[in-house]
Amino acid sequence: MRVMQGIAASPGIGLGQAFLYVHERFLTPHINIEEGEIPEELKRFKKALQVVAQDLAEIVKTAAVDNSEQIVETHLLMLEDPEFTKAVEVLIKEEQVCAEWAVERVLKAAIEAIEKGNDPLLRERSADINDIRWHLVKQLMGKSHSNLSMINHDVILVSDTLLPSQVLSLDHKYIKAIALDGGGKTSHVAILAQALQIPTVVGLGNITEKVRPNDQVIVDGNLGEVAIRPSVASANKMVERHAKWEENTRKLLALATEEAITTDGFKVELKANIERVEEVASVLKNGAEGVGLFRSEFLFLKPGGASEEEQFEAYKEVLNRLGKTKAVTIRTIDVGGDKIIPDLQGLSEENPILGWRAVRFCLSRKDIFRAQLRALLRASNYGKLKIMFPMISGVEELESALTILEQVKDELRGNRVPFDEEIEVGIMVEVPSAALTADILAKKTDFFSIGTNDLIQYTIAVDRGNEKIAYLYQPFHPGVLRLIQMVVEKGSAAGLPVAMCGEMASNPLAVVLLIGMGINELSMSPLSILKVKHIIRSISKLEAYEVLEEVLKMDSYLNINRYLREWMYDRFGDFFTA
Ligand code: PEP
Ligand code: MG
Numbered sequence: 278m279r280v281m282q283g284i285a286a287s288p289g290i291g292l293g294q295a296f297l298y299v300h301e302r303f304l305t306p307h308i309n310i311e312e313g314e315i316p317e318e319l320k321r322f323k324k325a326l327q328v329v330a331q332d333l334a335e336i337v338k339t340a341a342v343d344n345s346e347q348i349v350e351t352h353l354l355m356l357e358d359p360e361f362t363k364a365v366e367v368l369i370k371e372e373q374v375c376a377e378w379a380v381e382r383v384l385k386a387a388i389e390a391i392e393k394g395n396d397p398l399l400r401e402r403s404a405d406i407n408d409i410r411w412h413l414v415k416q417l418m419g420k421s422h423s424n425l426s427m428i429n430h431d432v433i434l435v436s437d438t439l440l441p442s443q444v445l446s447l448d449h450k451y452i453k454a455i456a457l458d459g460g461g462k463t464s465h466v467a468i469l470a471q472a473l474q475i476p477t478v479v480g481l482g483n484i485t486e487k488v489r490p491n492d493q494v495i496v497d498g499n500l501g502e503v504a505i506r507p508s509v510a511s512a513n514k515m516v517e518r519h520a521k522w523e524e525n526t527r528k529l530l531a532l533a534t535e536e537a538i539t540t541d542g543f544k545v546e547l548k549a550n551i552e553r554v555e556e557v558a559s560v561l562k563n564g565a566e567g568v569g570l571f572r573s574e575f576l577f578l579k580p581g582g583a584s585e586e587e588q589f590e591a592y593k594e595v596l597n598r599l600g601k602t603k604a605v606t607i608r609t610i611d612v613g614g615d616k617i618i619p620d621l622q623g624l625s626e627e628n629p630i631l632g633w634r635a636v637r638f639c640l641s642r643k644d645i646f647r648a649q650l651r652a653l654l655r656a657s658n659y660g661k662l663k664i665m666f667p668m669i670s671g672v673e674e675l676e677s678a679l680t681i682l683e684q685v686k687d688e689l690r691g692n693r694v695p696f697d698e699e700i701e702v703g704i705m706v707e708v709p710s711a712a713l714t715a716d717i718l719a720k721k722t723d724f725f726s727i728g729t730n731d732l733i734q735y736t737i738a739v740d741r742g743n744e745k746i747a748y749l750y751q752p753f754h755p756g757v758l759r760l761i762q763m764v765v766e767k768g769s770a771a772g773l774p775v776a777m778c779g780e781m782a783s784n785p786l787a788v789v790l791l792i793g794m795g796i797n798e799l800s801m802s803p804l805s806i807l808k809v810k811h812i813i814r815s816i817s818k819l820e821a822y823e824v825l826e827e828v829l830k831m832d833s834y835l836n837i838n839r840y841l842r843e844w845m846y847d848r849f850g851d852f853f854t855a
Contacts, residue, residue: 291454569800596660729779
């Protein structure tokens with residue numbers, strides 16, 4: 278048996294046989310051929326066209342998403358496009374290069390031409406062309422295509438890395454756990470795994486080299502451990518540990534209807550982060566007082582995106598199910614970074630984390646932004662909806678977003694479409710420049726919500742999804758704590774409610790500091806709400822403030838971590854680590 282230590286990303290334990298999925302990284306071969314080899318090369322190209330067309334037809338039959346026919350049809354049309362096939366054949370004949378290289382050259386040139394132009398419709402096509410390029414070159418190289426949505430029996434999914442769209446395409450009832458080489462605790466794959474309640478460990482480094490297909494594997498998403506080919510005794514130990522965790526979780530359910538209030542009367546609103554409408558059941562079960570962050574971009578992760586109508590229906594459903602009094606904060610789409618949607622954004626960027634993301638994307642794709650704002654405003658008539666803009670880096674961006682919102686409101690008024698005229702509009706504070714100018718931004722917005730996942734990433738310059746530098750991703754870095762405190766102080770001084778919706782809000786060690794700072798609202802995965810409530814109900818604001826004062830005197834995250842661990846152990850024993 279081998280036990281590997283990674284990063285606990287989604288709680289629970291999963292046991293089963295490994296399904297190994299490793300993304301292939303391949304270099305397209307560039308081989309010069311002899312004149313006599315040309316007919317054979319042309320034949321290979323024709324055959325690849327046929328096989329890829331058949332594969333695509335197969336995918337459409339089994340895909341677990343709507344709209345797949347439409348996408349595949351576009352791909353099939355491309356495969357049959359005489360201009361394309363002719364260009365490849367000409368290269369094979371005249372430049373005497375192998376079919377792989379000819380396909381690569383022709384399609385890459387097409388993609389580059391599209392990327393240079395500014396036609397949004399064409400830009401969307403470049404992702405399709407890239408997909409076809411990938412299929413054809415792989416086919417020519419004799420590598421078959423593997424589709425995760427086809428998994429139809431219980432497995433432990435072991436992979437190097439997964440895209441959020443791949444996680445969404447899984448039939449998750451069959452995925453008993455996930456173990457990944459890459460990823461960080463706050464990567465979007467980890468966040469989605471929590472939403473789907475799949476026990477997950479990320480950042481394992483090289484588990485894909487240690488596991489063989491069908492090996493017995495146990496994934497402990499609470500402690501971040503993965504046991505490969507475990508002995509019966511160790512399997513029993515892990516299962517026992519899991520039973521204890523389940524018992525603790527069950528006990529906490531009794532708190533679902535209680536308030537999150539400290540022993541000296543400081544009330545905190547505990548809300549839920551959701552990515553999918555289906556999560557509302559879990560939001561209600563865990564007694565959330567609303568939705569503090571609806572990551573609306575996940576509606577767009579399926580092929581074809583989400584129309585205004587589809588969005589409106591999704592937002593309305595969440596509002597209806599939460600009732601008139603529980604607020605739902607919906608964040609406008611935050612695509613980009615580790616949530617690239619090729620259909621919307623074309624080819625990947627050199628530096629996506631600092632690139633065309635979130636509100637930056639919306640301000641240049643106003644068609645998509647306006648459609649979303651219309652859907653949000655229309656839905657606001659059905660409950661207490663708040664709008665939140667992500668990745669605001671300065672006042673200019675905020676003003677531009679607000680101007681568009683006002684225009685959309687005017688348009689709706691003109692068409693006599695009702696919406697909530699009092700709708701609140703807030704921003705995520707997740708870029709250091711926004712935190713540093715919180716006093717300026719506070720004048721133009723109704724609330725702040727601190728996004729620590731990105732705030733930590735950008736403050737320490739550490740990619741939140743990269744396991745190689747995960748040791749640097751430290752919520753208790755004094756630089757991060759100072760920025761958070763600054764946002765709370767500036768926001769509160771301007772009379773704004775200050776919330777936190779990053780993963781730090783559910784970190785048991787952080788809760789006491791956040792209460793000490795006076796944060797009024799914490800929003801997190803529904804599964805974490807009750808444990809945070811238990812902490813809040815067991816402490817006083819005064820002692821939380823004393824802990825904060827002590828921590829702010831310390832100069833290293835190592836010391837702060839140690840101090841908070843000891844403090845929690847004194848107060849709660851092994852309740853949060855068992
Ligand atoms: C954050 O950055 O903390 C956040 C809540 O947003 P996301 O994780 O979706 O980037
Ligand atoms: Mg963020």
